[in-house]
Amino acid sequence: xxxxxxxxxxxxxxxxxxxxxxxxxxxxxxxxxxxxxxxxxxxxxxxxxxxxxxxxxxxxxxxxxxxxxxxxxxxxxxxxxxxxxxxxxxxxxxxxxxxxxxxxxxxxxxxxxxxxxxxxxxxxxxxxxxxxxxxxxxxxxxxxxxxxxxxxxxxxxxxxxxxxxxxxxxxxxxxxxxxxxxxxxxxxxxxxxxxxxxxxxxxxxxxxxxxxxxxxxxxxxxxxxxxxxxxxxxxxxxxxxxxxxxxxxxxxxxxxxxxxxxxxxxxxxxxxxxxxxxxxxxxxxxxxxxxxxxxxxxxxxxxxxxxxxxxxxxxxxxxxxxxxxxxxxxxxxxxxxxxxxxxxxxxxxxxxxxxxxxxxxxxxxxxxxxxxxxxxxxxxxxxxxxxxxxxxxxxxxxxxxxxxxxxxxxxx
Numbered sequence: 001x002x003x004x005x006x007x008x009x010x011x012x013x014x015x016x017x018x019x020x021x022x023x024x025x026x027x028x029x030x031x032x033x034x035x036x037x038x039x040x041x042x043x044x045x046x047x048x049x050x051x052x053x054x055x056x057x058x059x060x061x062x063x064x065x066x067x068x069x070x071x072x073x074x075x076x077x078x079x080x081x082x083x084x085x086x087x088x089x090x091x092x093x094x095x096x097x098x099x100x101x102x103x104x105x106x107x108x109x110x111x112x113x114x115x116x117x118x119x120x121x122x123x124x125x126x127x128x129x130x131x132x133x134x135x136x137x138x139x140x141x142x143x144x145x146x147x148x149x150x151x152x153x154x155x156x157x158x159x160x161x162x163x164x165x166x167x168x169x170x171x172x173x174x175x176x177x178x179x180x181x182x183x184x185x186x187x188x189x190x191x192x193x194x195x196x197x198x199x200x201x202x203x204x205x206x207x208x209x210x211x212x213x214x215x216x217x218x219x220x221x222x223x224x225x226x227x228x229x230x231x232x233x234x235x236x237x238x239x240x241x242x243x244x245x246x247x248x249x250x251x252x253x254x255x256x257x258x259x260x261x262x263x264x265x266x267x268x269x270x271x272x273x274x275x276x277x278x279x280x281x282x283x284x285x286x287x288x289x290x291x292x293x294x295x296x297x298x299x300x301x302x303x304x305x306x307x308x309x310x311x312x313x314x315x316x317x318x319x320x321x322x323x324x325x326x327x328x329x330x331x332x333x334x335x336x337x338x339x340x341x342x343x344x345x346x347x348x349x350x351x352x353x354x355x356x357x358x359x360x361x362x363x364x365x366x367x368x369x370x371x372x373x374x375x376x377x378x379x380x381x382x383x384x385x386x387x388x389x390x391x392x393x394x395x396x397x398x399x400x401x402x403x404x405x406x407x408x409x410x411x412x
Contacts, residue, residue, distance in 0.1 A: 035111040037182030041175070050174070053105030054167045055253035060104070061097035061160065062255050065090040066341055067349035070358070094341075095157035097259075098127035098166035105170040111177065114191060118200040119173040126169040126207020128215075129161030160341075163259045165214040169207035176203055222262040229266050233332035237270040241328030244274030244344065245320040248303050249310050254344025261340075264367040268338030269331045269356060275346030276381065277324035278303055280389035285408040294410060301348035309410040315402045319392035326388035330380040335370045339363055353381045 068090055077083030102123025106116040124130060135154045138147050176199050180186055187194040229236040248254050258271055282303060286295045297305065310316050330336065336356050345351040357377050372380070396402045
């Protein structure tokens with residue numbers, strides 16, 4: 001492409017070529033860097049990209065079904081073919097969480113489409129969200145109604161799978177892809193054949209083999225939290241609420257953590273209350289200094305968008321902790337429970353409050369065995385957190401003067 005020159009300086013053909021070369025060099029320097037064998041994989045950056053991609057994949061998979069679940073159920077849509085199909089489609093998002101994690105992690109590393117697909121599939125098959133078994137001859141397909149004439153694999157969507165294993169496998173798949181690109185030139189012209197087989201199939205098999213051991217560890221962590229919650233419900237509810245009040249304002253996914261350790265019962269309720277506590281404190285300060293749109297976004301769940309202002313002055317986390325500690329007490333007193341899926345939501349879509357009140361036939365009693373009435377829900381989910389938020393605001397802002405609402409000024 002020739003750039004027209006203005007003035008004597010760029011009047012000659014040679015000078016225009018020099019200018020074109022300068023523009024081409026700048027364009028090359030500013031072009032996005034694609035993933036290759038020459039990509040430097042620094043440990044800190046590698047870990048952050050895996051974590052960030054996992055959080056994105058989890059949210060893509062969890063949010064649609066969680067937010068629309070009760071809308072479909074109580075609007076009457078659930079009794080129609082349209083509502084039933086929509087519910088099934090949104091539920092499928094949950095079973096595809098490992099696939100979405102692999103996809104999002106690969107995109108974090110700016111991989112090409114082939115590698116994105118391979119990493120996503122390897123992550124999905126290794127994480128238990130899709131299970132398979134051999135069906136004998138004569139097995140009746142529940143969709144088509146036809147009998148199989150020979151033994152064949154059947155695949156069943158089975159929940160979200162093991163999120164921790166998905167994160168591990170996606171990291172392994174990225175590293176193996178990098179090794180292949182660095183030392184085998186990405187399989188060259190036969191990459192479309194070898195990459196899915198060797199990287200996708202090979203890493204998938206590795207992930208499937210380690211899945212039981214990773215599952216044992218995550219189950220042990222979940223059981224440990226549940227045990228301590230039963231032994232000391234009030235202190236544990238306060239601690240879990242405080243932990244999630246901070247996690248929600250970091251790049252780490254609260255939903256991801258809850259799913260990873262299968263946080264349920266009072267632990268889930270406390271985690272959701274921690275998210276609520278941070279939301280309340282941010283709303284109290286935001287409405288004074290930010291545009292209305294920012295405050296509305298926070299109310300709808302955009303707490304992570306406030307990270308720049310919070311991390312610029314970490315002392316602003318203190319009201320989150322105090323509000324969460326106070327708000328966690330009624331969780332234990334009223335036995336407010338939830339599921340691993342609802343633990344990290346808080347007010348988002350009213351998922352957590354509704355789950356604590358409404359008995360869901362799909363949720364076993366081992367996960368939730370107590371449901372509160374609407375009056376208790378209003379006291380626990382709204383009145384106490386708001387009062388606690390204003391108490392924290394008075395103590396840390398008015399009394400101790402550790403921060404002002406201006407410290408929460410932020411554009412989203």
